[in-house]
Amino acid sequence: METKGKKRLLNVIMVLLILVIAASGVLTVGKIRGWFDKPEETVVSAGTTKGVVNIQRNGIGYTLNADSALQGNDLVETKKGAEAELDWTDQGKLELNEKSEVVLTACEKEQSEVQVNKGEVFGDMLKQSGTFDVAFAGNTAHLSGAVFSVSVQSGSSSLNLYAGDISILLADGTQERVEAGEYLSVTDSSDGSSSYQIQKMQAASLNEFLINQVQSCDSSKDLCFTPEDLQKVLDDRAAEKQAALEAAMNAEKIPSEEKKEAESDNKEQESEAQSETETENGESEEDQNSVEEYTPEDTGDDGGSGGSSNICTITIRCDTILDNLNNLDAGKEAYVPSNGVILATSSVEFEDGETVFDVLNRVCEYAGIQIEYSWTPLYNSYYIEGINNLYEFDCGNESGWMYKVNGWFPNYGCSSYTLKDGDDIVWCYTCNGLGADVGGGMS
Template sequence: METKGKKRLLNIIMVLLILVIAASGVLTVGKIQGWFDKPEDICVTSGQTKGVVNIQRNGIGYTLNADSRLQTGDLIETKKGAQAELIWKDQEKLILNEKSEVTLTACDADKNELQVSAGEVFGDMQQQKGTFDVAFAGNTAQLSGAVFSVSVQSGSSSLNLYAGDISILLADGTQERVEAGEYLSVTNSSDGTSSCQIQKMQPASLNEFLISQAQSCASSKDLCFTPEELQKVLDDRAAEKQTALENALNAEKIPADNKKDMKSDKNEQESEAQSEAETDGSEADDQNSMEEYTPEEAGDSSSGESSNICTITIRCDTILDNLDNLDAGKEAYVPSNGVILATSSVEFEDGETVFDVLNRVCEYAGIQLEYSWTPLYSSYYVEGINNLYEFDCGNESGWMYKVNGWFPNYGCSSYTLENGDDIVWCYTCNGLGADVGGPTY
């Protein structure tokens, strides 16, 4: 009986120790993540995040999620293709672009300070009641009541002011004032000295991230640039990009002596892809076989034959309505308007297919494309475009194509194009194509 009593006592002690250890773990994690902070002590929270965003607190790093409570000393870091939103009590916001690093050096109701160590941030602090100071590259700007952006790159840094009138304490101890519509640029020399200039801003000098934030911020009507001016910059750039892409796609063909028989080359590439799929089941990643057949080799501009023209569009806008189902990290590959490739006119040769045009367009435009050969259907199957794959946004999601509004029921490399065809590649999330106008099953 005495032995049983000792064992029971030891078991009780063991259970108590486990509970103490578990409780200590919960308390430690809770303290680090701010679970026990009083509401009045919370000054900043994280808003929406896109892509991979990390937070480092007390030497411990973890993923930053939406609605996290932030503290003095927190370091926020955005990876490539990521963005993060920090929100203050009065709904003032700071948006971090990709590859940015920011540290909250002071965070309370009356005083807020942060250090921008790398990257680019956009802030709307026009309604901020307390002080709001931003340090960058040794300079400190008093930005309460302002709309601004700060960029810190290797060897240089800059501050754009879209609304407000601010004071900046420079690294050399001198003071400068910047008004709305001006920007301060600081250049560091190899000898450790720096020089600064204050100049007038132009809308065309802003990148897409800054224009997007300026258009959507709460103070957009009070900025030095009108929404129409900013939109014109985006439209002009889109038109230039579209023209450059179409010029590249429709470049002059090479001389006829170098052309090969299109049909035999195409059959050879399909045979090679099928052989690879049968031997190791791997994807047709090697595009060397694809490069044997190009429109330059297939046609001759001096032959006098008229060119065929088709249009192609690649879009994934359905994902914007289903972001809750999107795999983590994939947000970085979804354009804000859902359009991966705007409608583009492309020349093609007789006998070319939907797949041939897609493959060529993606190569020229630098759009990631992954596909595999399907022996059963003797066709290529498109698995991913722009790093968005089948099942990335639900178990009914994936890529589909339509030509002239019709969704063919066979593979894209089996659909031979005709002059004037309109190709649209669209990503379906629900109903196996029902959400993009496809057939219902």
């Protein structure tokens, strides 16, 4: 009996030790992750995140989730295709572009400091009441009451000021002032020195990330650029991109008349060269003409184009996902464009007999858009599984890709639909109603 009692006691002690160890682990993790922080103590918290965003705290790294409380010396890192928002309670926010890394070196109500190690950040601190400093590449900018962006790349860095009037302590110990509409560029030399230059900003110099942030920030009405200025830049770039894409896709399809002219010019040059050679060899004009008679006649072949060229338009969009982000699989946000358009409407040449699948596949190849498909023997057609890394069921159990031509959703596969001149193709991603949210399917 005594032996059984000792064993029972040892088991109880062992269970208690395990519970104590588990509780200690939970408390440690909770303290590191800020689970027990009081709301009134939180100065900075994570806002919306897109893609893979990591945080390092006290040497421990883990995924940063929305609404997580941040502390001093936290390091936040965004991976490729990811973005993150850091919120200062009711006073401002900092947006991190992809492949960026920042450290919250100070995180108090009246004093905040962020160090940008690499990448690009956009900040709206126009309403910040305390001090807000940003350190980058050895320089420190005092950015309370300002809207700005900072970029740190290998060998260079820059600061754009969209609103406010700030001072910057440069790495060489001197100070500079930057006004709204100006930017500071810093270029590093191989000898370790840096050169500084302050110039006027141009809207056309901003990338898409910065334009989107400027357009959507709370202080957009107070900035040096108007929404119309920025939208014109986006529209011009989209038009240039479309023109370049269409030119690349259609480069190999030279119109028949141009080909015939080119062939005719080549034949004339060959004939002249042949005449000169034969004259030098002592042949008569009559001999030259006799050779001309054996030249094969033009058969009307246009160089293997396989027939006349036709024009269709094609668009690829997934804007329905923007209204269903809560159903989107984790990590897929990085593949959803901010406006939901993967490929703006593009004009494409095609030949007689080509299908919707042929044009889609060719366009994705030229535009660098990921596509995956499989052959379905039952329907004797190709099935589109994914475009731009967005697949069936990625945004709910009714989600996937559909296509329509001239506003009609065919009830057969895309490689069974033979195109006609002037057709308008739209590939759209449906999330709900088996296509009802894009104008087809079932409600």
